[in-house]
Amino acid sequence: MGLTQFKYLRLRRILAFMVVLTLSSMLSSLTALSLLSFYKGLSAYMGEGENVIIVYDMGSRTPFTGLVPAFLADKIMAVDSVLACSPEVIAPCIVKGEPIFLRGVLPEEFLKINGISIIDGKKLSPKELNYAMIGIRASEKTGLKAGDKVLVTGVLSQTCLELHIKGVFASGSPLDDEIIAPLHVGQWLRGAGYNHVTIIRVKVHDINVQEEVLSVISKASTEPSREGGQTQPSGQGSFEQAPVRWLPIRFRAEDIGVEGAERFLIDYMERYGVTRETIIVLSAATLIFSGSVILLSTQALISQHSREIRILRFIGASRKILVRDLTLKIAPISLLASALGTTLAASLLGYILESGLLQILSHSIQIYLDTYTIILITLSILAITLLGIRTATK
Amino acid sequence: MDLLYLKIFLRRNDTSHSILIIALLAAMLASAYSINSFLNAQIEALASLREPAGKKYVILGGESISNSRLNPLLADSLRSLQHIGNVTAERIFWSNVSVGPIRFESLVRGVSNVKEFLSMRKAYLNGSAATNMAEAVIGELVSKAYSIGVGSKIHLTYNGRSLILTVTGLFRTQTEIDSEIIVPIVAAFNLTGEEEASLIEFSLKAGADVSEALKEVAGLLPRDARIVCTQQPTLFARQINTQIIRFLAFWSLAVHAVVASASYIIATRLIEETSYEIRMLMALGARRLSIFTLIISYIIIVATSGSILGSALGLIGTQMISAALSWLTPSIRMAPFLEPQQALQILLTTIFSAIMGCIPPAHRAAKMKYTERLL
Structure with missing residues (x-):
């Protein structure tokens, strides 16, 4: 039936x-x-593609709060299969009453790792000291556009500064919610001096270069510290043109981690059970x-x-x-x-x-x-x- | 009498099942809110670790520093207040700079006493501080970027006015002034042609009542001026947390929609299965409003019991899972908790959405004609 x-x-x-x-x-x-x-x-926040590795502070509780000696960027840059090495400082700040993350970078190195397209204005160039580029979504959130001058207030340091917005960019990544400024601006807002950065992003030929990078870091940890010195330049190679100068400082090699970009953030999320x-x-x-x-x-x-x-x-x-x-x-x-x-x-x-x-x-x-x-x-x-x-x- | 009728509904076997369904949905809300409370507490605790003892405050008369205009005499008025510590009036502006063939745009800061200002900023100074209108000191970043040394002549131009200054010193503070040219404030006034300050920086004396002191300062300010407080990690943390709360609110709307649909089904089933009793009550003289109220009351009881049980289940469940996770992975340390106002919010919103969901079937039941089926 x-x-x-x-x-x-x-x-x-x-x-x-x-x-x-x-x-x-x-x-x-x-x-x-x-x-x-x-x-x-x-x-996917830290890097596009598979060939980006991150040098980071293993002891930090969040990916934004660690401190890594900046001079390690010089040492890593000397490794054969390294294509680009971008020391970066990620600092929280308040812009037009909105909480925003500002990323201090060396523009030339940063642009070798992240492809961005300028929607309005121009790209940041290495010698510009108080200029910045703003991501498209951050620009929509704050109403800032190319040519504007904006007050930036520090969250982690007693900093209150003015930046000239040089351009608005789109990357199709979480970077669109950030402000990209010269490395030293990030360092002021982070309040940790010129000798430290939050992370070093490294673009490599082959992801298996991690061991080599770790051994370079280990070797650098035995170098004598020159902290307290005043104006001796220490940048090498492509970093020589950077306005900021850093010095070798004492650190423990076991505090520094090297991971693939994606794995780096997954590790942090796993610490909180995510x-x-x-x-x-x-x-x-x-x-x-x-x-x-x-x-x-x-x-x-x-x-x-x-x-x-x-x-x-x-x-x-x-x-x-x-x-x-x-x-x-x-x-x-x-x-x-x-x-x-x-x-x-x-x-x-x-x-x-x-x-x-x-x-x-x-x-x-x-x-x-x-x-x-x-x-x-x-x-x-x-x-x-x-x-x-x-x-x-x- | 109504309470007696209500017992007919509550004694059904399905009531406990209905309570459990609402409880499971409320448990989802309770667990999400308890995790959020824990994360919020963590963020605030982390932020408070960075809260400085002596904060720096800045008074601005515009949206940005270089567009801000303030009367420099305001600094003298501030000095006379009992809670105020250091006060400095500064003029900051963008100027075209030329050093030989090199031309660039830079921030120039005019301060009343360059030496004192640099010492307050704990600067390493190579050379000597500028003391008159023909001298300037420059930050190490400007010096390196444009190869300017002690003794160099720099030509500043602003709105058609110009000034030639000799660099007497290079400094490093590892702060924002490293990318600036510092001149005596008289030189800044002379170059800009305006005797106005851009900002006034001040700090509070140790032990000063912050809100009282800021109220006093605010009383002296012109209408378009505002006080900007630097380094506010707790405020930043709260704003970040607002983003998570907004997400949770959005998500809980979806949960409440399901609660409303569950309530619709519970009420429909109740009416379907107690149609004989409802019709009998109507035959005995119960008014339509009484039937409507009876069904709504039943749903309120189910929703209240369900959300209390669900909140408890959600919280205990999340705590047990967190404990298990901490035991399996020692790096994960979570202690979710539910604040009383959050529990109350879950209770009230669950009851509200349950009432919304049961109104259509309750209305239908009240309109039922008792004669057809009884006969």
């Missing part, structure tokens, strides 16, 4: 059921997609919790049609046939609602992210649509719906 021709599920009830499923699917997708976007965005696995577990927990609503709504839908189901049973439909028919009728609705929920979550998240309303540490997140996660959510919702059908028809 086939029941396909019997249209006993009422449209209004099906629509209500679909709304519940769509909302539950939206919640699960929203949780999973936003967490994954955050994870992916932050892990791993890909915990994100999946969190999303799964959301799905299970909202899954109870899906289960309840499936049971309610069947309970609403108990009269019709009883009649079908009376005219000879077995439980097996009934379950098969309900599955055939409800499963497509479940799939449709899941797809609708995911689409709704993605477009809502996309809109909110695009409008810059959602930020983590003053950096906008780029939406990341993970196909496996979406498939997993859809299948889980389907499975819970089918479970609901089975339990309700017992």
Whole structure:
């Protein structure tokens, strides 16, 4: 006996059921997609491509607060397979009342690692002392444009300075939320002097050069310190043109770490329990919790049609046939609602992210649509719906 | 009487199931809020470690330093206040500079006493401080970038006026003045043709009441002037945390939408399964409003119990998971907690969304005709 021709599920009830499923699917997708976007965005923050390694302070609690001897940049630059070496200081500051991260760099070296396109104004050149470039999203947030002069207030140091905005740039990365200024500006705002930087980003031919870089660092740690000296220049090679001068200082080689750019941030996130696995577990927990609503709504839908189901049973439909028919009728609705929920979550998240309303540490997140996660959510919702059908028809 | 009717609904087996569903959703909110509270406390604790004892304050009369204009006599008025320590009036402006064939634009800072100013900034000085209108000292970054040494003549131009100065010293402070040319303030006034300061820097005496002192200062300021406080890590941390809270608020909207839909289903199911009782009550004379109120009251009880249970479940669950994570990975140290106002917020918003969700079915139930099915 086939029941396909019997249209006993009422449209209004099906629509209500679909709304519940769509909302539950939206919640699960929203949780999973936003967490994954955050994870992916932050892990790609330090470098584009695979051939960027980071020299960092292993003892720091955040990627923005470590201190590495600046003179290590000279030593690393001398390694054969190093293509570019960018000492950088990342400093939090307040610009027009907004919290923003300013990145102090040596423009020539920085631009060898990060490709940026100038939207308005010009690029920063090495000899400009009080100039800066601003990322497109930071520019939209603060209303700053090329040619403006802006007051920057330090968060970690008692600094209050004026910068001339030379250009607005776009990179398609979290850099778009930052201000790029000469290295010394970052050092003033960080308040740690000219002999330290936050990180050194190194572009290499081959990522396996890490061991060589570590041995160079280890060797440098045994050099005598010249801290306290006043104006002796120490920059070498391509750093000679940099306005800032640094001196060899004493440090412990075991405090300095060298990692691939992505691994560097993943390590920091793992320290706070943020791993890909915990994100999946969190999303799964959301799905299970909202899954109870899906289960309840499936049971309610069947309970609403108990009269019709009883009649079908009376005219000879077995439980097996009934379950098969309900599955055939409800499963497509479940799939449709899941797809609708995911689409709704993605477009809502996309809109909110695009409008810059959602930020983590003053950096906008780029939406990341993970196909496996979406498939997993859809299948889980389907499975819970089918479970609901089975339990309700017992 | 109504309470008696309510018991008919509450005694159903499904009530505990409904409470559990709302509890699971509230648990999601509680766990997210408790993790956020922990992160917030961590950020604030980290920030407070950097909060300086003696802060520097700056008075500005414009959006940026070089566009700011203030009466330099304001500095004298500030000195007369009892809580104020050091006060310096400075004129800062962008000037075209030429040294032989080299031309560039640089910030020039005019201060009343160059030697005192440099010593206050703990500068290493190579040479001597500028003492008159024909002398200047330059920061080491300007010196290195444009190869200017002691004894060099620099030509400053500002709005058609010009001044030739001799460099008497090079300095290094590792602060923002290293990229500037420092001149006596009279030279700055002479070059700009305006006897106005750009900013007034001041600090407070030790033990001074900050809000009282700043109130006194604010009382002396002209209408367009403002006080800028440097180094505020706690404020920065709070602003950063606001971004996370905004994200959480956005996410909890989605949770509340699911709570509303769960409430819709719970109410629909309740009406479906107690339709006989509802109709019987109507036959006995219960008004439509009473039926509507009964269903809403039932949902309020379910939502209240669910959100209290959920908050507890969420918090305990998160704490247990954190403890397990800390045990497995010692570097992870998390202690999530829920503040009372957050628990209250979860309770109230859950009840509100549950009421919103159950209004359509409750309205439908109130409009039911009892005669059809009873007969």
